[in-house]
Amino acid sequence: MTRSDARDIAIKGLWSNNPALVQLLGLCPLLAVTGSVVNGLGLGIATLGVMLGASASASALRHQVRPEVRLPAFVLIIAAFVTCVELAMAALAYELYQVLGIFLPLIVTNCAILARVEAFASRQPLKPALFDALMNGLGFSLVLVLIGGIRELLGQGTLFAGMDLLLGDAAGDWTVHLPGDGGMLFLVLPPGAFLITGLLIAAKNAIDDAVKRRRPAPTRTPRDERRVRVTGVVR
Template sequence: MSTKTSAEIIRDGLWTNNPALVQVLGLCPLLAVTSTVVNAIGLGIATLLVLMGSNLAVSVIRNFVSDSVRLPAFVMIIASFVTCAELLMQAFTYELYQILGIFIPLIVTNCAILGRADAFASKTGPVPALLDGAMMGLGFLAVLIVLGGMRELIGQGTLFVDMHLLLGPTAADWTLNVFRDYPDALFMVLPPGAFVGLGLLIALKNGIDNTLEQRRKARTSEAVAAGSKRVRVTGHIS
């Protein structure tokens, strides 16, 4: 595997190879719990910590594990970090943990985490593996927050409701009632709304990528045309 630079790892995790918008992995919890921003942040932070920890651990042991037990060892490592995240949430954000329910333990089955462990962390050093886990986790967290904000805003007309479940009493007054007397749009709160919202985000990313690609091609064509013109002028003068 060719060595990636830090800039490439960051760009891959946040945009080019985003686990939610490009790889389309881990959709079960993403679609199920993103009805509010606080739910999205809680799940996203737990996934981020598991990704970073498992990537680092897999990279450290990569030369000591045979191919025959590679995947079972990776799953055990991921399960250990998920258990740590679950216990931390039970200790410090118990109400939010109850809301997220089964989707915290199900992080173990998130294909994005096992995929990064097998495809990247097991083939590189600890520092790039940790950076890859952080960027993939942040990319996943960003999509969760945007989708959660979209669904909460359209579904309930609010933003940042129940943030005290994650940040304590200081965040009890953070709720923004964006629309007064808003008729709740139940469709966006339910899972079908999550499918629609994620589809819109994927379409937006693809549109941005296509626009940037067209601009790049246009600049390349202009540069080639300008170079050809200079060659013709130089040849004529000669």
């Protein structure tokens, strides 16, 4: 994997082809769990762990799995890693495990993971497969944390509340309180998740459009000018 390949994978996973903001995959946990930073971070770490393990396994077994059983095999691989992550979270962060509830085992059905395993990891060597999983997992996790932070800050008037559920007693005093009695409760409810997600998608599209407008127009060569006169099209 060359440096340019790694850069392309990183840009696509974190921004231009982000699983949550561009592909719109994994919206069920994205909208349901992101009521706070700790919830988004916990589910993001779990999803990233499953994505790394499943991508590495699919890459290692890419020559052994027959095409007609690829999808069932990949679902079984993902389910195995989801079970491992679920057991680890139950042992290390049981209270957060209870908060996340059914959305941990539902990682099995997260299309963001299955799509990367099928479209990329199963066709690539181990190193690019792992790097692609890392970038896409980080891109998805960052959106989870960002939405959770916005909803918690504007909806409850706090930030980093309950971080001790994930990071232990050392994070018990991380909570930041906004002045006032509270925030807009609407943003903590499911409709608030749709609103914040839509605003983030709109903001990303606006940034992309602004970047495109600032790019200099491609210069035409004499050969292009001749092609325009003959065909009317520059290829």
